[in-house]
Amino acid sequence: MTLLAVTGLGKRFAGLQAVDGVSFAVEPGEIYAVIGPNGAGKTTLLNLVTGIYAPSAGRVVLAGEDVTGLRPPDLAARGLSRTFQNLQIFSNLSAVENVMVGAHLRAETGFFAALFRWRGFEGKERALRAEAAELMRRLGIGELADAPAAAMPYGALKRLEIARALASRPRLLLLDEPAAGLNPSEARELVDVVRGIAASGVTIVLVEHNMPLVMAVSSRILVLHHGQKIAEGAPEAIRADREVIKAYLGVGRHTGVRELQDA
Amino acid sequence: MASARSGGTLALAGVLLVLPLILPNRYFLDVAILVCFNAVVCVGLNLLIGYAGQISLGHAGFFGLGAYASAILSGTYSWPPLAAMLAGALAVALLALVVGRPILRLKGHYLAMATLGLGIIISIVLTTEDRITGGPDGMSVPPLDVLGWTLSGEENWYWLAAGLLLLVVVLALNLIASPIGRAFRAIGSAELGAEVMGIRSARYKLMAFVISAVLAALAGSLAAHYAGFVTPGKVGFFHSIELVTMVVFGGMASTFGAVVGAAVLTVLPQLLTVFKEYEIIVFGLVLMGTMVFMPRGLVPTLAGLVGRRAG
Ligand SMILES: Nc1ncnc2c1ncn2[C@@H]1O[C@H](COP(=O)(O)OP(=O)(O)OP(=O)(O)O)[C@@H](O)[C@H]1O
Ligand SMILES: [Mg+2]
Numbered sequence: 251m252t253l254l255a256v257t258g259l260g261k262r263f264a265g266l267q268a269v270d271g272v273s274f275a276v277e278p279g280e281i282y283a284v285i286g287p288n289g290a291g292k293t294t295l296l297n298l299v300t301g302i303y304a305p306s307a308g309r310v311v312l313a314g315e316d317v318t319g320l321r322p323p324d325l326a327a328r329g330l331s332r333t334f335q336n337l338q339i340f341s342n343l344s345a346v347e348n349v350m351v352g353a354h355l356r357a358e359t360g361f362f363a364a365l366f367r368w369r370g371f372e373g374k375e376r377a378l379r380a381e382a383a384e385l386m387r388r389l390g391i392g393e394l395a396d397a398p399a400a401a402m403p404y405g406a407l408k409r410l411e412i413a414r415a416l417a418s419r420p421r422l423l424l425l426d427e428p429a430a431g432l433n434p435s436e437a438r439e440l441v442d443v444v445r446g447i448a449a450s451g452v453t454i455v456l457v458e459h460n461m462p463l464v465m466a467v468s469s470r471i472l473v474l475h476h477g478q479k480i481a482e483g484a485p486e487a488i489r490a491d492r493e494v495i496k497a498y499l500g501v502g503r504h505t506g507v508r509e510l511q512d513a
Numbered sequence: 514m515a516s517a518r519s520g521g522t523l524a525l526a527g528v529l530l531v532l533p534l535i536l537p538n539r540y541f542l543d544v545a546i547l548v549c550f551n552a553v554v555c556v557g558l559n560l561l562i563g564y565a566g567q568i569s570l571g572h573a574g575f576f577g578l579g580a581y582a583s584a585i586l587s588g589t590y591s592w593p594p595l596a597a598m599l600a601g602a603l604a605v606a607l608l609a610l611v612v613g614r615p616i617l618r619l620k621g622h623y624l625a626m627a628t629l630g631l632g633i634i635i636s637i638v639l640t641t642e643d644r645i646t647g648g649p650d651g652m653s654v655p656p657l658d659v660l661g662w663t664l665s666g667e668e669n670w671y672w673l674a675a676g677l678l679l680l681v682v683v684l685a686l687n688l689i690a691s692p693i694g695r696a697f698r699a700i701g702s703a704e705l706g707a708e709v710m711g712i713r714s715a716r717y718k719l720m721a722f723v724i725s726a727v728l729a730a731l732a733g734s735l736a737a738h739y740a741g742f743v744t745p746g747k748v749g750f751f752h753s754i755e756l757v758t759m760v761v762f763g764g765m766a767s768t769f770g771a772v773v774g775a776a777v778l779t780v781l782p783q784l785l786t787v788f789k790e791y792e793i794i795v796f797g798l799v800l801m802g803t804m805v806f807m808p809r810g811l812v813p814t815l816a817g818l819v820g821r822r823a824g
Binding site: 332364 | 564684687688690691692693694695696698699701702703705706707708709710711712713720766
């Protein structure tokens with residue numbers, strides 16, 4: 251069954267149609283990329299799918315259930331998780347605690363159990379912490395487990411957000427520009443990270459400007475331009491698509507057509 | 514983390530144990546009791562302000578409701594003081610629940626204004642309902658009497674207040690180190706991220722609000738019995754500001770900071786009795802100075818300095 255089906259999704263901000271009638275479907279096990287020039291509406295699309303914005307048009311169906319307009323915690327409970335382009339790190343928690351928050355829905359305890367550390371509370375916390383530390387190791391930041399999140403370098407924070415999202419054991423993980431701000435070698439490592447996550451059974455929606463990464467991992471690519479879907483298809487087809495090349499030529503440097511072609 | 518927590522608790526227990534031995538006279542013991550009551554309020558308020566990141570400028574109102582509930586129910590209506598205290602705490606919990614739901618949707622300045630308004634309304638009601646509350650003159654409160662045994666004398670009151678403070682600190686630390694506390698802190702630093710991780714932020718903000726209100730009410734009840742008298746003075750806007758200043762000065766998101774802040778800013782005005790009139794100015798200066806020179810507050814700043822020196 252299709253995991254995520256989006257139909258006619260639209261979002262209007264005062265005077266600006268940020269997302270305009272976008273439809274697509276993501277099948278289980280896919281790595282589905284969303285690309286497009288700056289301001290194309292990629293982040294807004296993720297915000298609509300994850301319940302941060304209510305859409306002004308269209309529907310979002312997750313595993314057969316209409317989830318349009320549900321709030322983020324409701325979607326988290328249904329197996330959705332994501333990372334943020336402009337990090338949403340819990341800066342007053344340690345790194346490993348950030349990841350533990352990712353497991354919040356499994357970790358929730360009764361008020362009095364927390365207050366008096368009753369009924370296997372300690373054991374549960376220890377197991378949770380160990381699991382979070384293991385996730386950090388998987389993402390190559392294991393040595394930073396006890397660091398205050400506020401003191402971590404940018405590249406590590408990007409990985410921390412991925413670990414935190416994985417801690418919720420999502421069915422569908424949406425990554426908003428995981429490679430942005432990383433140095434080239436860190437960005438290359440991301441290829442294996444993303445593939446590894448997909449291999450563990452998590453379906454991925456990847457928003458990204460880094461074309462080598464997109465071309466290396468995606469099964470299909472959706473191209474947005476001015477909030478509209480202008481192309482969808484396999485990486486090779488997208489690379490050769492006239493509309494796509496035109497859209498990227500129009501915006502020039504930042505995500506140039508060269509990157510698209512060279513990747 | 515765990516060791517720092519138990520170390521801090523042990524240190525606090527040590528200080529509380531030794532204090533009555535080294536304090537020169539009853540007057541100081543009296544101040545120490547007030548410190549403990551204020552610290553109980555501040556530890557609760559810190560859950561809301563420091564950890565969950567939500568301001569309240571109305572907590573003196575909850576303190577006052579606890580105090581007046583005890584005064585009226587155990588005085589006028591001759592309830593057993595413990596029952597009066599619990600009824601007061603329960604009523605405050607319900608009020609905080611009902612009022613918190615709409616106002617905690619507000620953010621920043623708007624939330625500050627709404628809680629300010631709440632505190633002012635409570636203060637005005639307590640002042641104007643003079644047939645029940647004695648109005649501006651206040652009313653007397655019977656001694657704290659538990660199952661026929663009456664608590665009296667500064668020493669005994671001190672042990673009660675210190676014991677309560679220690680208990681509240683331990684429970685607060687437990688809560689902070691639990692999924693609930695992590696949810697508070699997550700909301701306090703990145704609410705959107707918290708929501709996406711499945712945290713229903715409205716629910717957790719409300720929880721922090723109610724907990725802090727109930728602790729304020731309990732401290733208010735005890736303070737009323739201890740003083741034997743309540744007046745609207747400790748219910749008003751200025752006392753709310755005092756409480757927030759204690760939390761901010763001691764250190765937001767630091768439970769021991771809240772205790773230290775309450776201690777310093779309860780003792781300071783006592784030392785400056787000559788300046789009694791200017792007390793509000795002193796608090797204003799402390800608040801401004803803290804924001805400018807150590808925005809993280811005293812205890813986190815000192816801990817940071819020590820940590821850096823240690824390596
Ligand atoms: N909350 C908002 N209010 C008003 N306008 C917004 C809001 N969020 C986004 N926009 C606008 O919507 C358009 C799409 O923005 P969006 O962030 O979705 O683009 P993007 O494709 O993610 O771009 P980038 O590659 O730079 O991250 C932009 O013009 C942006 O200015
Ligand atoms: Mg974006």
